[in-house]
Amino acid sequence: MIAKNDDANRIYILIRESEAEILEEWIAILKRQIVRFDAAGEEATRRQCAQLLGLFRNAIQSGKADNIDGRDWDDVRHLLSEISQARARQGSTPSETATLVFSLKQPLFARLRIELAKKPELLAEDTWTISSLIDKLGLYTIEVFQKSRDQIIARQQQELLELSTPVVKLWQNILALPLIGTLDSARTQVVMENLLQKIIDTGAAIAIIDITGVPTVDTLVAQHLLKTISAARLMGADCIISGIRPQIAQTIVHLGVNLEDVITKATLADAFLVALERTGSAVHSGARN
């Protein structure tokens, strides 16, 4: 532990003595390695690097260079998470984000070589300390980056779910459910719940499920549709499937999916006419008397 403290202390002094030079070299390396580096980006990166180096120096002063999970490294970890999350939102690649941290090694090693040229043992020891420390910080950055990306993906999935399942009221007692995109189990669940809730809310007697926007219908999608229809029927509402394209009609028959108990129509207009008839309304064309 004493040896560690010595290491940490030497590194601390090293950074303190030549902080400005290290920063300049670090940024120069970043400029070479990261292609996208405009003026605004440079300003921001310079600020981040200076802040990070300062915090890094303070943290290493505490003497715990072997454990970045400790409280002494709280500030550094916090800043790294911020940088990493911001970069995930801007769409940086993981390697760009990691490079930001890993490229600090080179200027530090260069300093060490000059400083400890006469003491190869210490040089090797300190090089190892810094190397493993920065590796840990780099890995931590990647981890946060990954997590932020996962969060973004999860949020987008959620938004997609909400976007794609509207239930609209077409007429008194008639609902329409225009489905767009492939139906999987999770979406079917949301669609089913939305539809059933809307049936209760509006007291609708007929729901038209329009599958014009569903690219393919396989046995699984058909099964999901049939489940939704059964559930609506249990609640006392009939369902009509409309918007069946020629290819889909062929696929359904080839797959042997049984849609015989369900009313199917080619277009939403046809389905709407049937629904109007069922609910006792009608559409008249021609002049009004």
Added chain:
Amino acid sequence: MERIPILRMGDLLLVTIQVDMHDRLAMMLQDDLTARIVKEQAKGVLIDISALDVVDSFIGRMISNTAAMARVLDASTVVVGMQPAVAITLVELGLALTGVKTALNVERGMALLGKNYL
């Protein structure tokens, strides 16, 4: 001992389930209802399950069976007011209640029966 009441209205029988169904209660309802249909010579049965928000496979089967028995005794049966969660559960359990009429609420259920048995 708690029982589910069966009300007579003309030649209709009304069953409203307002309490949590448990297995014995469901069995008793089946006995009572079939006995009443025969006794009153009922032509229609309306089962209101709007207060039922939890079903398991047994209760689901009991509802399905009770409705089927009523039909065998020549009374048209309508199950009304099923909650979305119950409907989804029954479908997932594979109990689609085929052959049983359903309606959104008691009013619609009555209309359905009225058309059918008159």
